[in-house]
Amino acid sequence: MSDIILEMNHITKEFSGVKALDDVTFKVKRGEIHALCGENGAGKSTLMNVLSGVYPYGEYSGDIVYNGEIGKFHRIKDSEEKGIVIIHQELALSPFLSVAENVFIGNEQTLLKGVINWTETRNRAREVLAKVGLEQEDVNAVVSTLGVGKQQLIEIAKAMAKKVELLILDEPTAALNDEESKKLLDIMLELKRHGITCIIISHKLNELSYVSDAITVIRDGKTIETLIKGQDEFTEDRIIKGMVGREMTNRYPERKDCPIGDTVIEVNHWNVFHPDDANRQMIKDVAFNVHAGEVVGLAGLMGAGRTELAMSIFGKEYGQKISGEIKLHGKPIHIKNVKDAIDNKISYTSEDRKTYGLVLIDDIKHNMTMSALRRFFSKKGVVNRSEEIVKAEEYKKLINVKATSINQTVGSLSGGNQQKVVLAKWMLTQPDVLILDEPTRGIDVGAKYEIYCAINNLAREGKAVIVISSEMPELIGTCDRIYVINSGEIAGELTKEEVSQEKIMSCIMAHNRKGEE
Amino acid sequence: MKTKKGVNVDLKQYGMFLALIAIFLIFFVLSGGSNATPVNINNLVMQNGYVVILATGMLLCVLTGNIDLGVGSVVALCGASAAILVVDMGSPIWLAFVVALLIGAVSGVFAGFFIAYLGIPPFVVTLATMLMGRGLTYTILKAQTKGPLPDDYIRVGAGFLPTIKIAVGNGTVDLVAIIIAMIATVLLIVIEMKDVKTKKKYGFRISPLWQLVIKDIIILFIVWFFFIKLSQYNGIPIVLVIMFILVGIYHFITSRTVAGRQVYALGGNAKAARLSGINTKKVFFWVYANMGVLAAVAGIVISARNASATPKAGDGIELDAIGSCYIGGAAAAGGVGTIIGAVIGAFIMGILNNGMSLIGWTTDVQKVVKGVVLLGAVTFDILSKQKKG
Numbered sequence: 001m002s003d004i005i006l007e008m009n010h011i012t013k014e015f016s017g018v019k020a021l022d023d024v025t026f027k028v029k030r031g032e033i034h035a036l037c038g039e040n041g042a043g044k045s046t047l048m049n050v051l052s053g054v055y056p057y058g059e060y061s062g063d064i065v066y067n068g069e070i071g072k073f074h075r076i077k078d079s080e081e082k083g084i085v086i087i088h089q090e091l092a093l094s095p096f097l098s099v100a101e102n103v104f105i106g107n108e109q110t111l112l113k114g115v116i117n118w119t120e121t122r123n124r125a126r127e128v129l130a131k132v133g134l135e136q137e138d139v140n141a142v143v144s145t146l147g148v149g150k151q152q153l154i155e156i157a158k159a160m161a162k163k164v165e166l167l168i169l170d171e172p173t174a175a176l177n178d179e180e181s182k183k184l185l186d187i188m189l190e191l192k193r194h195g196i197t198c199i200i201i202s203h204k205l206n207e208l209s210y211v212s213d214a215i216t217v218i219r220d221g222k223t224i225e226t227l228i229k230g231q232d233e234f235t236e237d238r239i240i241k242g243m244v245g246r247e248m249t250n251r252y253p254e255r256k257d258c259p260i261g262d263t264v265i266e267v268n269h270w271n272v273f274h275p276d277d278a279n280r281q282m283i284k285d286v287a288f289n290v291h292a293g294e295v296v297g298l299a300g301l302m303g304a305g306r307t308e309l310a311m312s313i314f315g316k317e318y319g320q321k322i323s324g325e326i327k328l329h330g331k332p333i334h335i336k337n338v339k340d341a342i343d344n345k346i347s348y349t350s351e352d353r354k355t356y357g358l359v360l361i362d363d364i365k366h367n368m369t370m371s372a373l374r375r376f377f378s379k380k381g382v383v384n385r386s387e388e389i390v391k392a393e394e395y396k397k398l399i400n401v402k403a404t405s406i407n408q409t410v411g412s413l414s415g416g417n418q419q420k421v422v423l424a425k426w427m428l429t430q431p432d433v434l435i436l437d438e439p440t441r442g443i444d445v446g447a448k449y450e451i452y453c454a455i456n457n458l459a460r461e462g463k464a465v466i467v468i469s470s471e472m473p474e475l476i477g478t479c480d481r482i483y484v485i486n487s488g489e490i491a492g493e494l495t496k497e498e499v500s501q502e503k504i505m506s507c508i509m510a511h512n513r514k515g516e517e
Numbered sequence: 518m519k520t521k522k523g524v525n526v527d528l529k530q531y532g533m534f535l536a537l538i539a540i541f542l543i544f545f546v547l548s549g550g551s552n553a554t555p556v557n558i559n560n561l562v563m564q565n566g567y568v569v570i571l572a573t574g575m576l577l578c579v580l581t582g583n584i585d586l587g588v589g590s591v592v593a594l595c596g597a598s599a600a601i602l603v604v605d606m607g608s609p610i611w612l613a614f615v616v617a618l619l620i621g622a623v624s625g626v627f628a629g630f631f632i633a634y635l636g637i638p639p640f641v642v643t644l645a646t647m648l649m650g651r652g653l654t655y656t657i658l659k660a661q662t663k664g665p666l667p668d669d670y671i672r673v674g675a676g677f678l679p680t681i682k683i684a685v686g687n688g689t690v691d692l693v694a695i696i697i698a699m700i701a702t703v704l705l706i707v708i709e710m711k712d713v714k715t716k717k718k719y720g721f722r723i724s725p726l727w728q729l730v731i732k733d734i735i736i737l738f739i740v741w742f743f744f745i746k747l748s749q750y751n752g753i754p755i756v757l758v759i760m761f762i763l764v765g766i767y768h769f770i771t772s773r774t775v776a777g778r779q780v781y782a783l784g785g786n787a788k789a790a791r792l793s794g795i796n797t798k799k800v801f802f803w804v805y806a807n808m809g810v811l812a813a814v815a816g817i818v819i820s821a822r823n824a825s826a827t828p829k830a831g832d833g834i835e836l837d838a839i840g841s842c843y844i845g846g847a848a849a850a851g852g853v854g855t856i857i858g859a860v861i862g863a864f865i866m867g868i869l870n871n872g873m874s875l876i877g878w879t880t881d882v883q884k885v886v887k888g889v890v891l892l893g894a895v896t897f898d899i900l901s902k903q904k905k906g
Contacts, residue, residue: 359785
């Protein structure tokens with residue numbers, strides 16, 4: 001009989017009559033890494049908010065037993081005092097403060113009341129940073145100069161500075177590449193050895209099966225099952241079955257009746273330099289092409305230059321001293337800005353839909369028509385609002401945006417539905433070339449499937465589709481051809497028949513070795 | 518497709534409108550009816566016309582998530598320039614107006630250039646234009662009032678459309694005002710019918726007839742009340758005509774044109790707007806350039822109404838314009854707000870000022886009340902949104 005650190009019994013939480021959590025029971029053993037998974041909107045975050053006191057005691061029914069006693073948390077501070085710390089998906093670091101200052105933010109090391117002890121702050125910061133594998137880090141460095149991976153680790157260090165017993169990580173690896181993710185997961189295993197219990201929420205199922213001892217699956221606000229390592233089957237397919245309630249025989253829909261036609265876009269000798277540093281070449285002599293009806297993937301590690309390549313093509317939105325040639329249907333074109341790109345029927349959906357894709361305070365219809373407004377929904381600068389409503393309704397149905405109406409604000413939609421709105425926005429510009437940058441980042445399995453179907457339909461209509469993704473299985477599952485990009489160069493080109501994760505990685509490794517020589 | 522959300526938004530608009538009527542009624546009682554006399558209704562229009570003009574331009578700045586602090590100074594500078602041209606140099610009035618508008622445009626372009634193309638924060642740039650404009654005004658006026666201005670000039674701010682007066686009861690009624698009210702009635706009904714027709718054509722749901730009728734009856738009641746009062750005094754003030762045209766144009770731009778949508782998109786998320794093919798620099802530039810021109814229009818109206826140009830003209834008026842936008846439901850963070858809202862906001866402030874003066878409160882107290890109303894309106898707006906979310 002092992003020691004139970006946390007028991008959440010029969011938790012029910014309603015939002016104006018809608019049950020977000022319905023009789024959820026969740027048990028975590030001391031010292032284990034327990035994963036919580038489920039589709040977006042299944043209730044994972046709500047459950048964690050109940051636990052950490054964001055929704056105060058009394059606003060839900062059921063009880064929380066923590067370390068053998070009933071926890072009545074009215075605020076986040078109450079749960080933190082008991083050693084429960086939650087790290088949210090959106091990092092809570094102050095970008096212009098130093099690493100040490102961030103580690104002790106809200107928990108300052110003081111001499112007298114309110115006077116900061118800088119020596120102590122720096123020394124103790126070094127101690128806790130060492131625990132998360134950042135012993136080499138300069139504690140005086142400004143946080144905004146560090147990468148997302150390191151920032152995530154600093155968040156953990158910040159939690160460690162507070163005598164944490166139960167650490168909750170909400171999508172900690174969503175913004176990290178494979179290497180950084182691996183590092184973070186290993187640090188979690190290290191923390192486990194130090195007796196810290198972790199709850200991890202993630203969509204990356206391969207990571208969960210790597211790191212966790214138990215997985216609890218939540219669906220529609222209900223606990224479905226808890227899988228224990230060593231006792232139950234612990235594969236991705238098994239987890240997905242629990243999440244969606246059915247066996248997903250094929251995560252990537254097959255693309256039938258989709259003949260590949262002539263070359264639509266061809267890029268040659270493409271060179272781009274860093275926007276702040278004119279001597280640093282980010283993209284080096286890149287050449288690629290995409291045919292009508294073809295889905296082409298850009299694979300590579302984070303920082304390889306995939307997004308930079310896409311954005312420099314899309315109206316020179318990235319970089320300086322851009323040179324090279326773009327041919328569309330065989331004819332060379334010149335693109336000076338985003339408007340030119342749109343007019344030439346090229347579109348690009350950003351990897352960061354909230355910052356670069358959507359106006360969150362505006363409604364679905366306005367977001368959908370934002371890029372196409374001038375060309376397709378206006379005459380002499382006057383908007384045809386009726387046409388706009390008709391098209392928005394049509395696309396809402398076409399790609400199955402789940403919302404009460406097209407007048408709902410985009411900010412209130414789930415990630416998957418937001419992504420669909422972004423996709424609709426660019427489909428409405430009637431493009432020939434679609435560049436989709438991380439089209440399924442942070443969205444659930446069901447919505448991913450729908451996005452893949454939409455990609456297939458676009459290809460079937462004869463569009464040239466470029467998919468950028470950090471998830472290799474996704475590229476392998478959806479693309480006809482994959483370019484491997486490394487350090488701003490094309491490291492290799494793989495066809496659907498020959499591609500595998502190992503091939504992609506060995507391509508990158510070989511290119512790295514060539515660079516070193 | 519009218520949905521729950523759509524109805525809510527409409528209610529918010531009506532809510533402000535109802536608040537306006539309520540405030541008017543409160544002061545009607547407090548002042549023993551003297552705020553509804555023909556002469557006072559006329560004063561309300563004349564006193565608030567220029568705030569409304571500025572608020573329409575300011576709304577665009579607010580929509581981008583910024584403000585323009587310089588308008589008060591530009592108002593003074595343009596009024597002073599026109600007055601000097603007419604009084605000292607004997608230039609024709611139309612030329613003086615053109616020059617004043619050009620000066621407004623130049624100052625707007627100046628601010629717009631720094632904001633849009635050099636990326637200087639609007640707060641800083643317009644604080645600078647505020648100081649520079651005021652200083653220039655004092656310099657060219659040699660710190661003195663320039664006047665009196667000729668009658669043709671004054672007409673713009675204090676004059677009326679030609680009238681056809683007929684005797685009714687103890688006073689007279691201006692037929693022109695009545696005819697305009699009739700035209701407005703017909704227009705309203707025609708527009709409403711056209712709207713229903715379009716909705717039918719596209720198969721959208723149409724709001725129940727009784728709702729439309731009630732809405733239109735309320736609007737028509739106010740229109741007729743307003744115009745009858747004006748007709749009993751001196752007819753239609755020219756300021757009202759200027760105001761009406763500008764509000765109409767800007768309402769159309771913001772709600773129906775691509776340019777207007779681009780301002781909303783920029784205010785809602787500038788990065789997303791840029792990646793959607795919107796030239797955000799250009800939008801910023803035109804928003805501030807436009808503000809300069811409207812400040813010039815207001816400057817002409819104010820100098821005309823005062824029959825002279827003073828170096829202190831328009832002092833602090835930028836804050837009235839900004840306040841009108843916020844009271845009218847615009848969000849300080851940008852991306853939310855309407856021209857009609859800003860106009861209603863301006864009239865709420867105007868009716869408050871006017872009502873408090875009528876019942877003898879000092880301007881000192883008036884400022885306190887205005888502050889409370891601004892804070893209250895915005896607090897109510899934000900809290901009611903939080904509840905919904």
